Amino acid sequence: MLIVFRNNPNxxxxxxxxxxxxxxxxxxxxxxxxxxxxxxxxQNNKLTPRPIKDIKNLEKRRKEYNLPLFLDYLEMAKSHNSKQIKNIG
Known part of the structure; x- marks a missing residue:
């Protein structure tokens, strides 16, 4: 995977x-x-993560990239998804 930045990557x-x-x-x-x-x-509107590589080191990678803990993020995503489904229905 190659990502090219036109601007300063910082x-x-x-x-x-x-x-x-x-x-x-x-x-x-x-x-x-x-x-x-x-x-x-x-069928059940249940939100699940797509496959994750090296799940053992997931939290370490997330921390390095300023992301919240995975379980906190999952709950936030489920809450957001639930609101969207209610708005559609």
Whole structure:
């Protein structure tokens, strides 16, 4: 995976780099590194993370990129997803 920055890479928030890396990896059919990408089961509307590489070191990677703890992020994502589903329904 190659990411080219047109501007100074220090101008880009590290957490945004993590989201972009995960999105690219998932779209390439690979496992994500930071656990930022989820999928919603259409039958029960349950939000689950897409596959994560080296889950043992997930929190270490998240911390390096200024991301919240994974379980906190998961709860936030579930809450956001639930609100979206209610707005659609």
């Amino acid at each position: 101008d880009i928030a590290k957490e945004n780099i993590a989201y972009l890396k995960d999105r690219i990896l998932i779209n390439e059919g690979k496992k994500q590194l930071f656990g930022t990408q989820f999928i919603t089961n259409k």
